[in-house]
Amino acid sequence: MTVPSAYVLLDDGTRFDGVACGADGHAVGEVVFTTGMSGYQESMTDPSFAGQLIAFTYPHIGNYGVSSEAMESDRPWARAAIMREACDREDSPGAEGGWLRWLTDCGVPAISGVDTRALVKHIRDLGAMRGGLFPGATSEAEARGLIESEPPMAGQDLAAEVTPTTVSRHGEADTGPKIAVLDTGIKGSMVRELLARGARVALHPCTTTAAELLAEDPDAVFLSNGPGDPAALDYVVQTVRELVGRKPVWGICLGHQLLCRAVGLETFKLPFGHRGANHPVKDLQTGRIEITSQNHGFAALGPNGARTIGADEPVRWQTDFGEAQLSHVNLYDRTVEGLELLDVPGGTVQYHPEAGPGPHDSLYLFDRFLRRIAEAA
Amino acid sequence: MIGQAAEFDYSGVQACKVLREEGYEIVLVNSNPATIMTDPELADATYIEPLLPGPVAQVIARERPDALLPTLGGQTALNLAKALHDDGTLERHGVELIGANYDAIACAEDRELFGAAMARAGLAMPESAIARTLEQAIEALPRLGLPCIVRPAFTLGGRGGGIARDEPELRALVARGLEVSPIGQVLLDQSVLGWGEFELEVMRDGADNVVIVCSIENVDPMGVHTGDSVTVAPQQTLTDRLYQRLRDQAIAVIRAVGVETGGSNVQFAVNPETEEILVIEMNPRVSRSSALASKATGFPIAKIAARLAVGYRLEEIDNDITGVTPACFEPTIDYVVVKWPRFAFEKFPGTAATLSTHMKSVGEAMAIGRTFGQAFAKALRSRELDKPPCLGDVSDQALLDGLEIPGPERFEAILELLRRGVAVEAIRARTAIDPWFLSELRTIAEDPEAPFQGERSFRSVDTCAAEFPARTPYYYSGWERPRAGGAASHEVARGERPSVVILGAGPNRIGQGIEFDYCCVHAAMTVRESGRDAVMVNCNPETVSTDYDTSDRLYFEPLTLQDVLAVVRVEQPEGVIVQFGGQTPLKLAAGLAAAGAPLLGTSVEAIDLAEDRGRFGALLAELGYKAPPYATAGSVKDALEHAESVGYPLLVRPSYVLGGRAMEIVYSRDGLADYLSRELPPDPSDPDGSPSSSLEKAVRGADGQGSPEGSPSSQNTGLQAPRSTPAIFLDRFLEDATEVDVDALCDGAEVWIGGIMQHVEEAGVHSGDSACVLPPHSLGEEMLGQIRDATRELALAIGVVGLLNVQYAVHAGELYVIEANPRASRTVPFVSKAVGVPLAKLACRIMLGERIADLDLPAGREGLGYGDHVSVKEAVLPFDRFEGSDAVLGPEMRSTGEVMGIARDFPTAFAKAQAAAGVPLPSGGTAFITVTDSDKAGAFAVAQTLHDSGFRIVATRGTAEAIARMGVPVQRLNKIGEGSPHVLDWIERGDVDLVVNTPTGSGARTDGWEIRRAAVAHGIPCVTTLAAGVSAARAIARAQANGEPEVLCLQELHR
């Protein structure tokens, strides 16, 4: 059996050995797992994974190499890849490069040969926790120190790390609805889906003020996905609060949580989050079930503080901006997956209709979204 | 039968279970007695009747069902449902078609409609043309180009299809295709040979919610039927983007075809370079692949399809694996599943051992591992090959050239080449196999141990990659890096109750089929009823035994000694049962006992006494029973010497076989010499010249497999064969003997005879291939008495605890013992259903400690059954799939399935069995008779009866004279040599309705061979023994007198 040359150490001292296969050095952060069986490159480059080490439950990772089409942003954001059986193959028909070569070039440490199922069961039972990936040479004591020095995920503003420093604009000039994005780490797929429907998209740093955004006179404001704890983003929440009612506001993932907080609803940390491509979500308006792409560690509380929604009814919240109605519910753990504001234009979903990676069942939401903008206009 | 095996018993059983839970009354029709679904407990009314519109219409008229569910019974059921709709039966009786509506079935099965539907949905398919005549096919050539794919409409497993590489091939294939297609239509497809082949298992509910249960990638690219391909789940080589496009298209297909509820299998061809996707076909029903997908993911497709069919929505059904999530999701897995087909070309000399678009494998093994390497290597050893190929001396070039046209041993060749360091590119160039697979294979080739580094632990198949805790104990073993300090992280929830481990039968193969799975399932039921945990070990994804509902804990593992011992170590069972899975577990008995595993039932010592030719022979002599003189020979010289003392004709065979492998009748010294030259090659490393006794065998198996603790050694991948000296058995062949099969129970002190079966064909036709009747129709009371006594004495003398099967031959009024199998036999399910006594269950109770006295068995008529019905078992033969093989029965077993006919009299039961086997006897027309000289005298009886039934009799000269001499009008027909119009012309023209042809000894490509081949090709009933001829003639006469036979309900027969 290949001698271990690296190891994963968790906050609680649990250790998993493996073989180093990415960039040198160590990585610390929150250790999470994703159950998607394909789309490893999309996940690594999804800014929502900033500050996290991804354990892939599917054993073989890297089979079809890497390609520019699979980039969800311009670089990997996850801090490390934890795998059972990584491989590096340029010779796959569609590949522009090898997976491990790419990780190394991007400076991302990775480990293979890890009993990822045991790791995942540990996290499932005890919850996502801080941890790190370390070279075999690093002593556990030293490793512990490094983990200690890493702030816990709850309360972390990671959006600041991933948000752009300047505005960027996409889509042909002066046609189509103008959408201003508060970019807390948007995935390329979201921009692609909006552009594909003829929208003009401007990506703004998440520090942009409401006044600055309103000055652009967009047809709608879009709150993107992103990493970290929504509770740590009060400055963005404040901005959103000033926008609600003035402009139609739509959000996905972190954006969903930010809008919820902006209208006075609460969010909480899930034990180990939803990360994968197979969660069933029910659209309460059509009764249809979508298989969804998921990537979040926090969720919105239901009416009167309930973490889960018992029945498949479009239950309602009283918000600071009138009533909000549940639009989508997760059939795995019955958490809130989306809502609509009834008295002001706006709505959100917790999951990822843009896929990348994952199923396309929910792309219709982008149509719905643009239809609503048209109606509001 | 090939293309439709145990998987539909699995799906049918699941359907029966859930529909009953839902409170529906179930009427079940199936002609196969070796199925769990035909157990009287599973349905309210069970009809073992031919799956033809006539009988089924009778059942419908009799039972007045509200609905017909055809989507769980494979192509047969779909075609039947279509016929019953077309002939108005369903409408007449107000029966609703559920699962898939008529239009959906028609759309998916009729390539023309399907193509149109795909076009409407904007989905691409290969360029194609429909031909109803040869001319139309030729016209299409310029557009499609060569090679092109020929596929007859509405046939099973691609039967009659193929790849036409040039025009002559095209003409031949089209001609055959037009014949086998029930609607006389073939489809010509532009070839996409070498593209990737993918399958998606799709489920849709009445609210139009659709989920993909599993993706399956064929390691063999397009051109090898999915049933013959090595396949892997989930798909390994597609990017997420490309996979999601497949997913979108699969969903579009099921909607376009209009399958409202249930599961479908959609097949795609993908060009990895251009990322083009083409739809190949969809099956609007549960399929072989869906059985595989169910076992691979833990998502019970058939069960859920049945619920959907009666109106449930996916979200309303629980995922019983987690117990907390709904069935409306897509399983995600954290392991790899590999399926290997099992072939039987060696049994069909004369047929080319090549793989193509029509399915030829007879079974499959599935393996689960944490990595592809683990799964692939486990699957390799799960196949249990009789003769692992040894390619050591074949040159690189020869091996590479051999890959150009895929054959059953292509992966052994690839592994050998990789071991020798041949470049992946060179292999890819010839096989178009994705380089990812090839580089994974290289690792295995270089070091067969590589996948098994680390520590073995049992993990759960949980549908969710551990995101939720699993409730259902369905396990596989994987090898992991040991955790620092921590013990092996088994996930087995053992509980406190004592457990009994039941070893399954492994992959279906000729000689060891679904019958043995039936017995294992019955054992599991019995163990559970006894208050113990039933633990199943098996690696066959098609079966009911590998349904996680069947046992308390299921271990999906290969059936080799060290794999089984690993299970025994975690289970610490009260006992291990080796009697029900055929030869597979029996071979392990000694090794298991040696390792201290507690075997239940017949002891290793007793097994050896029955299986060791020498010891058994001595026992017979001691008890004073006759047996055919025999000898064992280790060398050609020996053999030729001993032959003289034993005396010709001889029945010769290698010592290791099951199902009569390589068994032949030789009439002379030359014949023997010829046989020996084929079966005793000088090469000392002849892999399978293993000792005959199960004891030595298992011991060999044991050390072949390294120490139990150790990781599997390369023998277990079947890549290297154990060495030992060959042995050949010589038996005096008893001519014109009546063969008798007996199944009996014994508790060590008392014996109960379950069933005595008289074979229709004479001894010399393998018991697995000959029709047999229960109760015997022509053995006198005196002989029956002798048989009972002999069976009793043998069972006690051997020391059987459980089941014993004895085969006898009655020769010139004398009883001879042919062999005794100290285990459940092929005929146990048939006997159980004929007699109405569940033999396997009772045997299991005996093994668990009960006495025969405790079983309150019916007294008297022992072995003859109860009630006034007669049961006939008939074999289903696959000759039509092995072009060029001789369709004649012999001592080597060739059948791939069996059917049962039950009636008030023998002829009617025989006729039912023939119809069920797919060759219904004609009611009139022309009978062609040509028999060997020894049969000429008897031929007249057949002719007479047929003549009285109004048949025109035609015969070749010799036979014609013999018949005419007895005063039966007969018309002479030219032999093939005697110039046209000769026999073949008659058959080809369709002027013959029944062929009676008994072979003239051996000799390939004789007239007889030509005649039988033609008959099979044209689907004309062809009887190859006089005995069967007589039965057929009587059956025809009876049918004329009584008309369409009445259908019988099992529950009423055994009331």
Ligand SMILES: Nc1ncnc2c1ncn2[C@@H]1O[C@H](COP(=O)(O)OP(=O)(O)O)[C@@H](O)[C@H]1O
């Ligand atoms: N156009 C084609 N080019 C190459 N191979 C093909 C083509 N169409 C089918 N095949 C091969 O033939 C096999 C059988 O075809 P399929 O349509 O699946 O028939 P069946 O109903 O027997 O499954 C497929 O598994 C595939 O490997």
Ligand SMILES: Nc1ncnc2c1ncn2[C@@H]1O[C@H](COP(=O)(O)OP(=O)(O)O)[C@@H](O)[C@H]1O
């Ligand atoms: N001495 C014999 N004379 C005539 N037929 C025989 C003799 N021995 C075997 N056979 C025929 O060969 C078949 C296979 O032989 P058997 O010993 O039963 O092998 P298997 O173990 O494959 O069942 C039998 O079913 C019987 O028809």
Ligand SMILES: [Mg+2]
């Ligand atoms: Mg197919």
Ligand SMILES: [Mg+2]
């Ligand atoms: Mg036999």
